[in-house]
Amino acid sequence: MDFLHRNGVLVIQHLQKDYRAYYNFLNFMSNVGDPRNIFSIYFPLWFQLNQTVGTKMIWVAVIGDWFNLIFKWILFGHRPYWWVQETQIYPNHSSPCLEQFPTTCETGPGSPSGHAMGSSCVWYVMVTAALSHTVSQMDKSFITLHRLTWSFLWSLFWLIQINVCISRVFIATHFPHQVILGVIGGVLVAEIFEYTPGIQTASLSVYLKTNLFLFLFALGFYLLLRHLDIDLLWSVPIAKKWCANPDWIHIDTTPFAGLVRNLGVLFGLGFAINSEMFLRSCRGENGYGLSFRLLCALVSLTTLQLYHFIKIPTDTEYLFYVLSFCKSASIPLTVVALIPYCIHMLMKPSAKKLN
Numbered sequence: 001m002d003f004l005h006r007n008g009v010l011v012i013q014h015l016q017k018d019y020r021a022y023y024n025f026l027n028f029m030s031n032v033g034d035p036r037n038i039f040s041i042y043f044p045l046w047f048q049l050n051q052t053v054g055t056k057m058i059w060v061a062v063i064g065d066w067f068n069l070i071f072k073w074i075l076f077g078h079r080p081y082w083w084v085q086e087t088q089i090y091p092n093h094s095s096p097c098l099e100q101f102p103t104t105c106e107t108g109p110g111s112p113s114g115h116a117m118g119s120s121c122v123w124y125v126m127v128t129a130a131l132s133h134t135v136s137q138m139d140k141s142f143i144t145l146h147r148l149t150w151s152f153l154w155s156l157f158w159l160i161q162i163n164v165c166i167s168r169v170f171i172a173t174h175f176p177h178q179v180i181l182g183v184i185g186g187v188l189v190a191e192i193f194e195y196t197p198g199i200q201t202a203s204l205s206v207y208l209k210t211n212l213f214l215f216l217f218a219l220g221f222y223l224l225l226r227h228l229d230i231d232l233l234w235s236v237p238i239a240k241k242w243c244a245n246p247d248w249i250h251i252d253t254t255p256f257a258g259l260v261r262n263l264g265v266l267f268g269l270g271f272a273i274n275s276e277m278f279l280r281s282c283r284g285e286n287g288y289g290l291s292f293r294l295l296c297a298l299v300s301l302t303t304l305q306l307y308h309f310i311k312i313p314t315d316t317e318y319l320f321y322v323l324s325f326c327k328s329a330s331i332p333l334t335v336v337a338l339i340p341y342c343i344h345m346l347m348k349p350s351a352k353k354l355n
Contacts, residue, residue, distance in 0.1 A: 002089055005078065008175035009096050012080055015170045016099050023101075026167040030103060033119035033164035035065055035258070039265055039328070040307065042122055044300035044335045046129075048293045051282065052200055053129040057122055058269050058332065059199050062262040064121040064189040066214050068114045069255055071185070073221065073232045077111025081172040082235075082242040098172040105243035106173055106253040107236045113174045114258065116182030117189075119164045124190035127157045207270025211263050218259055251314045252324070260321045264328025271329075272336035281344035282336070295343055300335045307331070 019026065031037065038061045047054025078086070081104050084095045108114075134149050165179035174182075193199070222232050236254060243249050251257060272278055312323045 002087070004177050005080075005083055005087070005175060006089065008169075008177065009080060009084060009098070011176055012098055012169055012172050013096060015166065016172075019166075019170060023170075026163075026170050027101070027103065028167075029160075029163040030115065030167040030171065032160065033115035033168070035061065035114060035118035036261070038118060038122050039331050040304045041301065042126070043332075044304055045297050046126065047335060048297035048300060048340075050129065050133075053125065055200055055269070055273070056129075056193055057125050058265060059196075060121045060125050060190050060193050061118060062214075062266045063193075064117055064186055065114060065258055065262050066218070067185065067189060068112060068117045068182070069108075069218060069259055070221065071112055072109040072114075072255065073225070075109065075111045076234075077109045077175075077178055079106065079110040079173055079235070079239070080175055081105070082238045083175075085242045086238065100244040100248070101171045102245075102248050104171045104173050105239055105245075105248040105250075107239040107249065108253060108255045108258070109235050110174050111178040111181060112185050113165070113168055113179040113182035115168050116161070116165050116174075116179040117186040120161050120183040120186030121190040122186075123157050123160055124187055125193070127153045128190075128194065202270070202273075204270050204274040207266060207274075211267050211270070214266075215259070215263055251317065251320055256321060257324060260325045261328045264325040265332055267325075268329030269332040269336065272333045275337045277337040277341035281340035292340075292343065292347065296340050299339050299343065303334060303339065304331065 038057065043054055043057055043061075046057055081098055081100055084090075084098055087095070090096070130153055131150060135146060161183050165176075165183065168174040168179050169176055225232055233255065240246070240249055252261075307327070310327060312320055312327065314320050
């Protein structure tokens with residue numbers, strides 16, 4: 001493992017030396033892979049255009065991030081920005097100097113990369129959905145056009161994943177092997193859900209049971225290893241110790257913060273899809289109209305950008321987790337139930353006047 005870490009540091013030094021001018025682009029690509037953007041950008045857009053794809057996207061993102069958490073706890077992966085300070089393999093304390101950035105100081109273990117895993121699983125869902133739609137619309141005689149579409153979309157997929165991986169390595173948050181593991185893990189999770197059609201018709205009971213299982217398994221795993229004197233939060237004090245700027249340490253990068261956020265989103269989606277508001281709007285007379293769906297997508301994207309201004313207090317950790325769960329649950333409730341229902345009610349009088 002030291003071999004991978006040491007060579008990974010050389011790669012990071014090379015990137016930071018030769019690609020410093022591309023920092024803004026690489027920082028943008030890192031944000032593209034941010035799991036939080038799945039819920040605030042990709043999901044509201046895709047759900048309004050295709051409810052099947054939107055629902056699958058949430059399931060893939062939540063289950064993928066849950067597996068990412070479990071593997072992080074099992075693999076005990078170091079992050080480059082603290083590993084170079086903690087390791088003893090460099091003689092005479094001549095540890096390499098790695099530049100840090102505002103997005104560097106994540107506090108959870110580093111392997112596999114959550115950004116790479118989240119990006120690959122969600123983009124895999126989007127690409128396969130787009131291919132499925134284009135193939136169904138194409139005449140069988142257009143074999144060349146189908147092949148070009150297939151090549152373009154998968155080339156776009158790998159171009160995005162490579163750039164997300166490079167961005168995460170550049171800011172010294174991950175070693176190269178960690179982002180590669182993340183991409184592989186994300187693709188595997190997404191591929192499994194290609195053969196799990198039952199999530200489209202899942203009842204509220206299924207959502208609640210899944211939420212409870214994911215929470216109890218993660219909590220039980222944590223308590224079991226803690227009983228064995230294995231601290232799964234070992235990385236948090238190290239991250240705080242070696243981060244260049246204390247302001248770059250954020251509680252929402254801790255392992256449990258991601259778990260709570262994902263459980264909140266899945267919980268909210270279960271209630272929203274099984275709500276009366278969703279059935280009346282998205283499954284009603286307006287639900288299949290293109291103008292209705294585009295308007296819902298536009299309003300959803302705009303509304304969720306306002307969520308960034310809602311700051312959750314971080315003074316009390318447990319209160320932060322509770323409020324984070326509630327905020328996350330409100331996202332699918334807003335996108336799936338509240339906004340479509342309000343637009344449906346506004347369009348209803350207009351439809352009556354036309355009649």
